[in-house]
Amino acid sequence: MSIKDRREREKEQRRNDILKAAEKLFLSREYDDVSMNDIAQEVELSKATIYLYFENKEELFFAIVLRGTEILNSMIREAVKKAKTGIDKVSMFRMAYHKFNQEYADYIRIYNYFQSRRFELAYNTDTCHEDLKNLSSDDLPHISEYLKKIHELRGERFVIMRKSVQEGIDDGTIRPDVNPAEAAVLLSSISKSMSDIPPDHKKLLKQQGIDREKFVLDVEDLIRHMIMNHPPGGSDSNQL
Template identity: 65%
Template sequence: MSIKDRRKREREQRRNDIINAAEKLFFAGGYDDVSMNDIANEVELSKATLYLYFNNKEELFFSIVLRGTLILNSTIKAEVQKSKTGIDKVSAFRKAYNNFTNDYPDYMRIYKYFQSGRFDIKKIIDENHIHDVITEINGEFVVKTSLDEENLVDEYLKRIMELRSERLIIMCNSIKTGIDDGTIRPDVDPVEAAVLLSSISKKMSNIPLDHEKILESRGIDHDKFVADVEKLIRYMIMNSSN
């Protein structure tokens, strides 16, 4: 191994060590209760060294959100690929999202915080002229991204937004597959339905406590509620004439 390659590997290892330390602290205390000093102490580096790898605490937080997002997308793709019909792919997508919520609660919690409005994501995207446009090419939905290369958005945030678009495309194409194979109604707009189902998935992971208590009083726990909602969605989009 050359000196250049060894230094590159050592730098990457140190970057991962910093992210691991920050992740541990963010999971335990939340974003606002963790400082760069705390992270430096946890990873046993100087604060000045941290700034050689990350511009600020926000960038570090985004790197951890990205970790969770990569796991989420990988989980969804694996589940969707197992299903053959379009309507089953839609169900598989939602099952994977629910499994991620249950299996990775810490990543889910920081992802919710990422979307909470604490970070002005819309402003960052607008300032960097990022525009995702979903279009259909040769019977398959794809996303076209326009990006101002002279003023790139934070690389971690850019990747997170790309993965968000990827999930929406997976759902769009699952619905399109269902329309083509006859398991989903032909009058369903794939993009519109994908946005709706994506919104439902997010809300399902954040049911108000008082609503959960109401459901429990009727003998409906969280798992049963998720299963019942899935049945309603299938009835809503399925092609009953098939």
């Protein structure tokens, strides 16, 4: 191994060590309770060294949010790939989202915080993710690459859902009068709400003997019957 390769390897290892330390702190504390000094102490490096790799605390936070987002998108891609019909792809998408919420609750928490108004995002988040891919660093020199990638992945999830609905319309499992984009927005909004159920609603469900798993399955059944195509005299043979 050349000296240059060794240095690059050491540099990448140090960057990963910083991310690991930051992730531990951001996943266990609130954003305001984590400082660059805390991260430096956790990774046993000087704060000046950390600034060689990350511009500020926000960028480090975005890097951790991106890690969770990549896991979520990977789980969704794999789940949707296994389904054969459009309506089943819609169900598998959402069940993957719920599985991620269950297994990676801390990532969901920081992602919800990321979407709050705390951060003045550097570009209009209404921008289509296809457009973002075509923008160079010269076009947007002030935008964190982590931030850009997060929104690209967010756009990818929307496209997967929209295409799944359209496929369901094409194969006859979803009503032909359903608008794929409108349905994707609605189902994405429901998924986000399901990850942050208010305490009083959780208490009400508990009083009714409904735990989280049952509530998730009941919601999926409701959504399925809301969008599914009902042929005359037919019945739904694809239950969750």
